[in-house]
Amino acid sequence: MLKRAMFRCGPLCSRVFAVEFDLHTKPLYFTLSSSPQVLHGDHQQLFGDCGKLFSLYVHSENRIEKARMYAEIKHKLSTRGCDVFEASSFMPNVRNSVLKGFFVRDKSTTCLSKEVLKSLQQQKVSVCVFSYEREGQHCWQEMWSAVNHVEESVKQYIKPAAAAEHHPSTLSISNSDVFYCMDEAYKVLQECADIIPESKEVLKLVDEQLKTTRGNGFPVIVIEGLDATGKTTLTEALRQSLNATLLKSPPQCLAPFRQRFDSEPPLIRRAFYALGNYITATHIAKESLRAPVIVDRYWHSTAAYAIATAVGGRVENLPKPDSELYVWPEDLLQPDLVLLLTVSPEERVRRLRDRGQDKTTEEAELEINQLFRLKVEEAYKRIQNPSCITVDASPSPQEVLKQVHHLIRNKCHL
C-alpha cells in the first residue's frame, strides 16, 4: 500500500530526492541505484553521521489532508529532539510531481522518532517511510513499516546526483502557494469548508463583492515592504497630503478570520490572503472613481511571502527572475504604481523593537531568519507587470514622504 502510494507519483527509480541539509548551500540531491555507490563529502556527512536515519514523504489525493498532515508531522518531529531536514522527492522538471517530506536523524538511544513514524503510518494519509543503513562507504534505503513487514521491500543504494536546475519546491508553487486566479484560491477554501467553518464566512464575503472592472479613475498606489519598514506611517501621510482613500490587504472585513487562517498550512493560509486581494480590488475599483487610492500591501506581499516560505534555504533557490511564477494574475485589478520600502536589517529590527508590538509567527521568524528576509525582498523585486520601484525608507518620515511625492508626481502625474 505504501509503495503503491509512492509509485502513483512515478516509479522510485526515476525520482530524484533532495534534502535541505545546510540552508546556506544547495540541497543535497540523490537518486537510487541497484548497485553500491561510494559517498563523498556532504553526502557522506548526511548519511554517515551517527544516529538512526529515516526519510518520509506524505501523499494523499486530498490536498487539504496532505497539507495538514505535513504540518502535523513537522510539529511532531521537531518536538522529539531529532535533527529534521526538509526533504522532497520529485521528477525533474515535472510540475506537481513533488512529494514533500522530511529527512530525520534520530540520535536518541531509544529511537524516539519510531514512535512518531508508527503513529503516522496508521493514518489515512499515506506516509511513505524509508530507513537507511550504512555499509562501509555505501548507504542503502528500504521501505520501513511500523510492523516490520513491507511487501517486496528492496534495498536501493544512494547515488549522489547533480543539483536540479530548478529548486524542487518551485515545481509546486503555482496554485498551491501563489494563486494566479481567484477561482483557484476559492476552490481551496471550498475544499476545507467542513474542517474550517470560517471558510464559508470568508467565501460569503467574497461572493458579496461586486465583480467590478476599473474605469478611468484616480491613480492607485500600492506601498509594499517588510514589516516595520514604515508603510503605515507613509500611507497615513499620503492619505492626508493627497486627500486619498487608504485601503489595505487583507481588508478590514477579513480581520476576524486572519488569526485562524494564519495557523493553517501554507495552501490554506495563502488562499485566504489571495482572496483578500480580490476583495480589496473591488474596494479599489469603487474608491478610485472618487479619489486617489493608497493601498497598504497587495499582491506583491501575497506572492513574495508565499514564494519565500515555499522555497527553502538561500536566495539562489528562488524561481529564476524570468519565471512565470512572478507574473501578476490576469483577473486581479492592477495598480498604477507599486513602491517597495526598504531599510537595513538593523534599522528594521530597531523599529520593530521600538514599536514593541506582537509579531506574527512569520515575522518573528523573519527577525532571526536573515535568509527568509532576503528572499522576501528579492521576490518582491522580481514580480512583474507591474514591477515595484524601490524606495530607501531609512531617512526621516518627512524625507521619505518627499521622495514618494516626487515619484508619484512623475509616474502618476498627481
Ligand SMILES: Nc1ncnc2c1ncn2[C@@H]1O[C@H](COP(=O)(O)OP(=O)(O)OP(=O)(O)O)[C@@H](O)[C@H]1O
Ligand atoms: N522614516 C522613519 N524613520 C524612523 N522611524 C520610522 C520611520 N517610519 C516609521 N518609523 C517607525 O517605525 C515603526 C514601524 O513603522 P510602521 O508601523 O509605519 O511600519 P509598517 O511597515 O507599517 O509595519 P507593519 O507592516 O508591521 O504594519 C513605527 O514605530 C514608526 O513610528
Ligand SMILES: Cc1cn([C@H]2C[C@H](O)[C@@H](COP(=O)(O)O)O2)c(=O)[nH]c1=O
Ligand atoms: C497582506 C499579506 C500579509 N502577509 C503577512 C506578512 C507579514 O508577516 C504579515 C503582515 O501583515 P500586516 O497586515 O501588514 O501587519 O502578514 C502575507 O503573508 N500575505 C499577505 O498577502
